[in-house]
Amino acid sequence: MTHASFRHEAMATHFEVVIAGHDESYARQAAAEAFRVLDRLEAELSLFVESSDIARANRLEEGASIAVGDDALQCLLLAAGVAEATGRTFDPAYGSVGAPGHPQGAPVFTLDPAAHALTSRAARLHLDLGAIGKGYALDRMGEVLGDWGVASACLNSGGSTVLALEPAPGSAGWAVGLGEGGWRRELRLRRRALSGSGVAIKGSHLVDPRTGQAARRSLRAWASAPAAVLADALSTAFFVMADPEVAAFCAKHAEVGAALARADGSLELHGALAAGDSGG
Amino acid sequence: MTTSPQQPPGLTRRDFLSAGAKLGAAILAAPYIVRAAAPQEAGDTINVGLIGCGEEGRVLLSAALKIPNIRFVAVCDIWPYNRGYGERLLKKFGHDPKPYEDYREMLSDIPGIDAVIVATPDFMHAEHTNASLRAGKHVYCEKLISNTVEGARSMVATARATGRFLQIGHQRRSNPRYVYAHDRLLGQAHILGRITAADAQWNRAVTEDLGCPAHQEIPEAILHKYGYANMHEFRNWRWFRKYSGGVISDLGAHQIDIFNWMLGANPRSVLAGGGRDYYTNHEWYDNVTAIYEFPTKTGIVRAVYQVETTTSAGGGYHEYIMGDEGALKISENPKYTRLYREARAPEWDKWVSDGLIIRPGTGEGALPPVKPWEKPRPKLSMVSKSDSTVDVRETAELSAWDMPVVLDKAIHQPHLENFFDAMRGKGSLHSPGEVGFATAVTVLKVNDAVAARKMLMFAPEDFTA
Numbered sequence: 001m002t003h004a005s006f007r008h009e010a011m012a013t014h015f016e017v018v019i020a021g022h023d024e025s026y027a028r029q030a031a032a033e034a035f036r037v038l039d040r041l042e043a044e045l046s047l048f049v050e051s052s053d054i055a056r057a058n059r060l061e062e063g064a065s066i067a068v069g070d071d072a073l074q075c076l077l078l079a080a081g082v083a084e085a086t087g088r089t090f091d092p093a094y095g096s097v098g099a100p101g102h103p104q105g106a107p108v109f110t111l112d113p114a115a116h117a118l119t120s121r122a123a124r125l126h127l128d129l130g131a132i133g134k135g136y137a138l139d140r141m142g143e144v145l146g147d148w149g150v151a152s153a154c155l156n157s158g159g160s161t162v163l164a165l166e167p168a169p170g171s172a173g174w175a176v177g178l179g180e181g182g183w184r185r186e187l188r189l190r191r192r193a194l195s196g197s198g199v200a201i202k203g204s205h206l207v208d209p210r211t212g213q214a215a216r217r218s219l220r221a222w223a224s225a226p227a228a229v230l231a232d233a234l235s236t237a238f239f240v241m242a243d244p245e246v247a248a249f250c251a252k253h254a255e256v257g258a259a260l261a262r263a264d265g266s267l268e269l270h271g272a273l274a275a276g277d278s279g280g
Numbered sequence: 281m282t283t284s285p286q287q288p289p290g291l292t293r294r295d296f297l298s299a300g301a302k303l304g305a306a307i308l309a310a311p312y313i314v315r316a317a318a319p320q321e322a323g324d325t326i327n328v329g330l331i332g333c334g335e336e337g338r339v340l341l342s343a344a345l346k347i348p349n350i351r352f353v354a355v356c357d358i359w360p361y362n363r364g365y366g367e368r369l370l371k372k373f374g375h376d377p378k379p380y381e382d383y384r385e386m387l388s389d390i391p392g393i394d395a396v397i398v399a400t401p402d403f404m405h406a407e408h409t410n411a412s413l414r415a416g417k418h419v420y421c422e423k424l425i426s427n428t429v430e431g432a433r434s435m436v437a438t439a440r441a442t443g444r445f446l447q448i449g450h451q452r453r454s455n456p457r458y459v460y461a462h463d464r465l466l467g468q469a470h471i472l473g474r475i476t477a478a479d480a481q482w483n484r485a486v487t488e489d490l491g492c493p494a495h496q497e498i499p500e501a502i503l504h505k506y507g508y509a510n511m512h513e514f515r516n517w518r519w520f521r522k523y524s525g526g527v528i529s530d531l532g533a534h535q536i537d538i539f540n541w542m543l544g545a546n547p548r549s550v551l552a553g554g555g556r557d558y559y560t561n562h563e564w565y566d567n568v569t570a571i572y573e574f575p576t577k578t579g580i581v582r583a584v585y586q587v588e589t590t591t592s593a594g595g596g597y598h599e600y601i602m603g604d605e606g607a608l609k610i611s612e613n614p615k616y617t618r619l620y621r622e623a624r625a626p627e628w629d630k631w632v633s634d635g636l637i638i639r640p641g642t643g644e645g646a647l648p649p650v651k652p653w654e655k656p657r658p659k660l661s662m663v664s665k666s667d668s669t670v671d672v673r674e675t676a677e678l679s680a681w682d683m684p685v686v687l688d689k690a691i692h693q694p695h696l697e698n699f700f701d702a703m704r705g706k707g708s709l710h711s712p713g714e715v716g717f718a719t720a721v722t723v724l725k726v727n728d729a730v731a732a733r734k735m736l737m738f739a740p741e742d743f744t745a
Contacts, residue, residue, distance in 0.1 A: 029488060051689060066346075067345070068346075077312075081309040084308070084311060106311070107312045110313065110314035110316070111309070111314070112315050115316050116372075116373060
């Protein structure tokens with residue numbers, strides 16, 4: 001079975017789409033359509049694009065509202081949901097400055113899905129979808145490929161978040177490596193996403209939004225979930241969470257898996273990953 | 281739209297809640313969901329019909345949906361794939377548009393349409409606009425007003441005869457940064473001194489022709505009925521002479537319009553070169569370079585325009601207005617918008633203290649704060665090898681003066697607002713049919729000059745419809 005691979009630069013990284021089961025010309029056109037959607041999403045979700053919904057939201061005064069596009073709304077709803085579910089170990093509004101008298105723990109932005117409206121509840125709102133936007137884009141791109149009748153494909157953003165659709169006929173799943181050295185294992189992903197989070201550069205750190213302090217973890221964490229947007233956001237949450245918190249989260253959410261690197265290079269697996277569920 | 285045999289596993293727009301539910305009720309964002317205060321009244325609701333829901337139609341749709349009291353009551357497109365996209369998007373926003381293949385049915389079926397947005401291929405602009413105007417609708421028509429001067433002239437005449445508004449989609453004319461540059465920097469402060477030259481470019485990387493999802497082709501009889509030879513030409517109409525004015529129209533029209541506007545003049549000549557040198561299956565030129573001569577109030581200005589479709593040349597697109605005391609580089613992207621002072625010019629401190637411009641090193645160029653999510657990400661080893669990448673964010677350069685203006689809306693939104701405001705009796709159109717006509721005359725002559733391989737002259741009356 002032939003595979004055709006296409007790359008595109010967006011969201012400050014490289015996206016890649018690998019398509020199986022179609023002639024290269026058709027696969028290229030389908031991938032190009034997915035990349036067009038990716039570019040549109042970047043313009044709507046990027047903090048760094050002046051007229052994006054997110055940049056506009058970050059200029060709001062407390063109590064003021066703006067109308068946002070459907071993708072910004074959906075991505076923010078998901079981000080808010082993951083923030084709630086993870087006890088704000090993932091928080092798209094971390095870095096916001098609360099308004100005087102703002103109740104502790106109350107959201108610094110609110111959404112009105114029916115009106116497609118976002119309201120700031122912060123003195124200075126600082127939304128950043130950097131830890132979820134790429135995953136959201138991968139899901140949207142997968143949807144475009146579905147529209148094009150492309151069933152067998154694997155997409156990734158910067159090699160750190162992977163969305164596997166159906167595998168090529170005869171294959172158990174798209175091969176994705178997890179861990180390093182002797183502890184490296186190969187997963188066969190099918191209809192599932194995997195995302196890694198960690199500190200690749202010595203001296204850098206990730207902040208725990210709950211405390212404002214550096215997260216204690218110094219080794220990598222991975223999240224497996226039925227959608228790239230969830231895997232992307234959860235990998236950040238898992239990096240920030242203590243090990244028992246990760247285990248408890250996975251126990252509560254059967255569709256989610258986690259892998260945590262130990263100092264000796266071995267991997268501690270939870271949930272769907274411990275169960276050997278690579279999708280399906 | 282058909283669905284694939286199996287839905288993709290990613291979280292689709294269609295099933296956010298169900299996918300969220302897979303993770304249990306706790307994933308729902310209940311504390312974040314609060315009804316927003318209703319936006320301040322912007323006037324009576326305007327009922328809109330959209331003709332053409334392709335790439336540009338979708339951009340306009342998304343921008344218009346952010347404007348209060350605009351209701352889409354119809355979506356018209358001969359391709360069900362596009363029509364379905366528009367319908368689904370509008371329903372998410374609580375609109376209930378009626379779908380149409382034929383714009384004539386739309387116009388006769390729904391008498392309550394107040395305005396029509398035309399975002400079809402250029403060769404249909406005149407037919408769609410003229411019919412809508414004659415049906416009593418106001419029209420926002422995408423640029424280029426038409427792929428022929430005759431078509432453009434007919435649209436201006438119909439707008440005059442019917443007394444309806446006709447706005448052409450040169451959206452830079454409503455962009456607050458462009459308006460500020462035109463009115464304040466050039467019009468009032470004359471900050472560039474005597475303007476002597478201009479240039480602009482829009483260079484794009486090689487792209488594949490657009491394809492069509494399997495089983496979504498429009499039947500040939502339908503294509504022929506609406507004037508298209510086949511599906512490939514329908515999808516790639518910009519490359520074919522019957523439907524379009526070519527790249528000088530598709531990309532150049534926006535920026536050449538800025539020459540006319542910023543210089544306050546129409547050109548008197550154009551010299552151009554170009555060719556079909558790279559793509560063998562297209563009709564139109566894939567590269568064009570033009571030199572205009574503008575007789576302005578303060579002297580001759582030569583303006584160069586370049587459009588390439590074979591190289592992005594580092595990316596970005598901009599217009600550059602150059603004078604003997606300064607230069608303005610301006611773009612829809614603020615990253616490419618800067619002011620430069622000539623050494624011989626009087627100091628600009630006065631303009632800074634007056635708040636007209638911002639001194640280098642301040643404003644939007646400042647480094648963004650460090651955020652927890654902007655972290656290096658570990659790589660997953662993939663079956664398909666990808667080169668290592670570094671997550672580097674762009675940072676604006678600080679070497680030039682800035683304008684204290686932010687575009688706080690979707691890029692096309694202010695121009696649509698200007699159109700709807702005019703309908704409500706608030707202000708006048710920024711780009712009426714007459715402006716679109718003069719720009720079309722300016723732009724389309726380039727193709728004639730390329731073909732003639734010589735300088736062609738304009739007469740002042742050429743620009744009057």
